[in-house]
Amino acid sequence: MRGDLVTLTMRDATEAARAAAIVSTLKGADTPSVDGNIVRLHVPDGASALPSLMRGLNGDGLDAVGVEVASPTLDDVFLTLAGRSLRDETA
Numbered sequence: 604m605r606g607d608l609v610t611l612t613m614r615d616a617t618e619a620a621r622a623a624a625i626v627s628t629l630k631g632a633d634t635p636s637v638d639g640n641i642v643r644l645h646v647p648d649g650a651s652a653l654p655s656l657m658r659g660l661n662g663d664g665l666d667a668v669g670v671e672v673a674s675p676t677l678d679d680v681f682l683t684l685a686g687r688s689l690r691d692e693t694a
Contacts, residue, residue, distance in 0.1 A: 606631070607649030609656065611642040612669035622667070625659045640668075649674070 611626070613619040616639055623635040623642050629652055635644035646652040649672035660667060 606645045606647045607652075608673045608675075609644055609646055609649050609652065610669075610671040610673070611656075611660075611667045613640045613642065613665070614668055615640050618665055621663060622660055622665055625663055625665070626656055628659070629655060 609626075611619075611622055613622050616637070619637050619640045619642050623637045623644075626632060626635055626642065626644055629644075629646060631647040632652070633645045635642050653670070653672065657667070657670075
């Protein structure tokens, strides 16, 4: 797991596809995933990436309906490494 997860909510799937093309050019960003009107990508530092991300969207006439930045938790890291959550029962 690397960096922060940035989730953008756009008005519709067309805007999400346009936004994904724009945010994929951010330095250090991974390839964004698009699910309907939601765009998700990982960046090294979400807080410092947000200004560039928003300028890129606004420069193309796009406004995000919602933006969320999430840092991985210890449980997220464990789940990635072990394939199960700390709270999963062991049988």
